[in-house]
Amino acid sequence: MDNNRLSSTEISALWTTYMNDCASVCFLKHFMNVLQDAEIRPIVQDALNIGESHIQTIRSLFQQEQFPLPKAFSDEDLHLSAPPLFTDLYALGHVYGMSRIGLISYGSMYSTLARKDVLDFYAKALQQSAELYQNAVNLMQSKGVYDRPPKIPYPESVAFVEKASYMSGWLGEQRPLNALELTEIFFNIERNYFGLLLLTGFLQVTQDEHIKKYLMKGKHLAEKQIKTFNTLLLNEDLLGTVPVAMEVTASTTSPFSDKLMLFTVNVLQSTAISTLGHSIAVCTRKDLSAQLAKFMAEVLAYGDDGLSLMIEREWLEQPPQAPNRRKLMQV
Template sequence: MKNINLTSTEISALWATYINDCASVCFLKHFSHHVQDAEIKPILKEALSIGESHIKAIKELFQQESFPVPKAFSDEDLNLSAPPLYTDLYALSYVYGMSRIGLISYGTMYSNIAREDVMDFFAQTLHQSAQLYRKSVNLMLSKGIYDRPPKIPYPESVTFVEKESYLNGWLGELRPLNAIELTEIFFNIERNYFGVLLLTGLLQVTKDEEIKKHLMNGKQLAEKQIKTFNNLLLNEELLGTVPVAMEVTTSTTSPFSDKLIMFTVNSLYSAGITTLGHSIAVSTRRDLSAQLSKYLTEVLSYGDDGVSIMIERGWLEQPPQAPNRRQLMHV
């Protein structure tokens, strides 16, 4: 196995996981330092331990391969003397949100790799994410903060689409949303609520005016999506998803560096791009796919703005890249 070099897909999976886990560990350390709820404390401890184990394993693998270890994030980006910025309930929802993202991203990574030791690592990360997801959902249910997706009656029989009007979204009578579309709408709402709460806290503690403006734009974009998708549900005579109680404290002292804040927000909007792209692919009602496409364009533009800020400040760590053959050949 030592004679088999890492492929580009294995490098990208390990590199991205290292960077993201270093950032996530900073948040988990902040949550764990302040948590009071005896039921939430163990799951935060477990999530933190898992993140730190990923960082250690990837660092050792990179060192064995004589591969440069990313700078990423560390305790230098964390101020544990700052008061809690979020309540314990938000800390729990953070574990839930990150485990959901982990299940999606680790599954994709696992399907793109072939070296056995790397496959073993991502098989473990998938299992750990699944366990954290299960525990966080069960705890959120017991705390009354998990908003279940809409329920629909079971169909009485198997049916097939008979008319192209099934795709209608602008003209004629709209068909009801199907179960697949309802799923996409629900989780887009949930993802944006998570983002609004995160950004509310970060806006309270960010002093840099350019970053504050960027965060406010992100919050407004998330709120706009929540309103649009909730209205879609209400128009179908379905209850819209409602936010849980505000889970942000009144602290104005930042626990995180501006670099970490920008990276975290940009990462969440990258996940949003993936989610919206998937939603477009599986939604067949034209008005829904058009609305999703509109927001995908807006989120892409917002992400570009964030990347520009990070580049200007020297905060964007460059992923490993292929050599420039034309430059090497002087052509």
């Protein structure tokens, strides 16, 4: 047996990255085709260059391994003649959001790998995402469109929890939200606002009524989470987080295929599950943990609806899987 063959975790990482980057490149090509802002264009171009380099590296590696290349997405899923669906500021926000997702997913993938060439690829991908994220944050701040998380006073001294009521949140006096919980609330609002804008754009351009109904359900779910988390902040006498608008245009001409739009929503839904799971793990106030768990159940159900739609249309590309030994043994 060749011990240098790709392991299942390495196949999983490379296959997922290839699919996601092929989809991302379509969005970035659309942005580059319509962008007017001279400060935003270079950072979107950097993101596009990184995505295309990832695709080329993985394609070469798969060919070397005689591994079938995923169909994924290509210019067939992109209509470059379409007018802008999003504003220039949204394109910047898109790079910011996707680089954050890259930092999380590449870090997680890196911790499962062993083969040197694959490790080297993800080490570089992590560095690229970090630089892209930093550049996006810096530009957003200079343009006044980066929404800062809530600020709290520095503690005067070290303190330890003295009562089990620290975890309560149902009845009686509630403790204030701690810094870990405020972080989770802020980024859950930001994530949902990003998804809300994306879904709004998709709703304007899809003509498929079944897909439109699915996207509308996602839009309502994102709005519900934003409202709930903002109410939590307001109840703590903290300012609610209202991100600076990075609007959708009035275009009703789609730059993207329905297949690409559904795939993108599915990727964001998967990210939401991971984010909510992390939030539940670090939040100790029971009312907040319960609300997060409720949202996770709703997002899981929403994701099932999306997968069903993709399967019905034969758009869901199957990840590589282990052989069915029982079938092979005919037992």
